[in-house]
Amino acid sequence: MHKLMKIHVKYFASVRDLMGTESKDLDIDKSLSVYELWKDLTAKLNVPKDVLIAVNHKYVDKDFKLNDGDEVAYFPPVTGG
Amino acid sequence: MKEKLRNKINLSDKDLLAYNKHILLEDIQTEGIEILATKHIVLIGLGGLGCPIAQYLATSGLGKLSIIDNDIIEDTNLQRQILYTSSDIGKNKVDTVEKKLKTLNSDLVIQKHNIKFSMHSSNLLKDADLVIDATDNFSTRSIINKATIKYKKPLIMGAAEKLEGQVSVFRNDLINRPCYNCLYADVDDKENSCMDQGVLSMLTGIIGNIQALESIKLLLNFGDTLESKLLLVDVKNINFRTIRISKDPKCTMCN
Ligand SMILES: [Zn+2]
Secondary structure, eight states, X not given: OOOOEEEEEEEOTHHHHHHTSSXXXXXXXXXXXXXXXXXXXXXXXXXXXXXXXXXXTEEOOTTOXXXXXXXXXXXXXXXXX | OOOOOOOOSXXXXXXXXXXXXXXXXXXXXXXXHHHHTTOEEEEEOOSTTHHHHHHHHHTTTOSEEEEEOOOBOOGGGTTTOTTOOGGGTTSBHHHHHHHHHHHHOTTOEEEEEOSOOOGGGGGGGTTOSEEEEOOSSHHHHHHHHHHHHHTTOOEEEEEEEBTEEEEEEEOTTSSSOOOHXXXXXTXXXXXXXXXXXXXXXXXXXXXXXXXXXXXXXXXXXXXXOOBTEEEEEETTTTEEXXXXXXXXXXXXTTO
């Protein structure tokens, strides 16, 4: 049996609009990458697949594995001007 | 044609008045104004970001500004591209910006290039002190990143769409620092943005001004900058957040 991991999720800018909330707290029972968690969180939503991700205020790759107590932030790519 | 930068070892009375409020700042002083007069910035893009950047750099006492854009001014630009008025519609952006900046600061040396920036024109960056990316699409941003790595120039990137924006300073003049591609290599659908999207005019003003601000700080070496950091701006909820970026060892651009 896995110990539950506490993860704090933040949504930034238009991702916040898409998700309808600014943040949420999760208890997850398996080891997940930040992008696997994103896919779980957005499974029932029609959202763009591109998202940028930071853990504890540091930019991470999509395969970064979450640890207990992490704050993961999802934010949109911006390339216009 | 070779234009010479001003030699401002001795600031004139006119300069002392023009730059008075900056000279009074501990972080700038007369030395800062003298240094700025010797500096050259290349600004790529004269849209919603480029207009405020050009305007504020012109009145900062910068020595030389190169402007690169091949667009014509259109009706839909006026909402946010604050250097243009309705009588400018149909004119070249570079010509119009040059004219406006000359009225703001006749001492500024301006070099204009009515072209779309590409690797073929990357030698325009050769004698720049830094480069500002104020363009509106991923592919040009990528080329600017590559060109600044080639010529070892600091790059100040700003982007804005809808009600959100990003700013970063990429030290492509130094080794072992993250570049634009370290951040954006993973994003597939890069052109989802721009053309068809709305953008709030005040947002482009905010992002452009932060780019101009960071460029002055970098040239005069004061304060903490957005080096190896990404500033996320959400003006809808007036939220600002800074995240750290490190070099991606797998990045195909900067390794
Ligand atoms: Zn890189």
